[in-house]
Amino acid sequence: NFITSYSLIEAVRKSNKELGIDEIGLEDTKKDQRASYSITFGREKITQGIMKQAQPKLAQFGIELVDVKVKRINYVESVRKSVYDRMIAERNQIAEKFRSEGRGEARKIIGEKERDLKQITSQAYKVAQEIKGKADAEATKIYAQAYGIDPEFYSFTRTLEIYNEALDEKSSLVLSTDSEFLKYMKGYSK
Template sequence: MEPVRASVYKRMIAEHKQIAEKFRSEGRGKAKAILGEKERDLKQITSEAYRKAQELKGKADAEAVRIYADAYEIDPEFYSFIKTLDIYRSALEKDTTLVLSTNSEFLKYLKGYSAKQRKVR
């Protein structure tokens, strides 16, 4: 009787292990499906956010261009000043050395700058 009982227990244990493995396998499959759905949703949300950000940036750039255009129409000297500042920014990087005449048109907005700075302080 004991060998029969042991055989029945072994078979029951094997069946339970098989059922448990089936549930684990189904769980892994569902987990992969959920992760795939999450990744798809994440990509969709990210791309939508990027699209909106680019749209807002485009609108802001257009508004900035409009404001600059209005200002340049009102005061051509302001336009010249802004463009010169842009050139200063691009040409005068860190550790840049320039040799220019004091009468250089390039320096027209910087003339007297250091004297004005001393007066402000």
């Protein structure tokens, strides 16, 4: 038999109808305790309190209350706004902390980059100056050898180098024909 196969204690679910305070069983508590009740204890304590108060009242009707689930607990509008404002302020504070840490890390990275760049640049400058010094020494050695072999040819090549450095296509130069600067150009004609 279908009916007798189950115990007489039925599982009862609450409908979507909202219950008043006297229907919930909180009429025994003071009003100021009710306000702190939901805020201080959390869902688990609230459901335990409901179970504790409701079981004896339902037992007299032959109903056993097995479990209570809280779908949503809402704050009153005045409290809800301050809670949301506090949550927003906390999140903004956390976000600002992360932004501040990020700016600090960025400054640290930029400082390391600039230090490394200066170190690399100074090392490169040092190497370049060493190479330039060696090249100048080699050039001076070659010039000295050339001067020792043929001083007149050395003087001629140095004068040509000076012409090349001092004069360009747009240069105008007025010199006396007795000038040492023109001694290799005397007698040259196109």
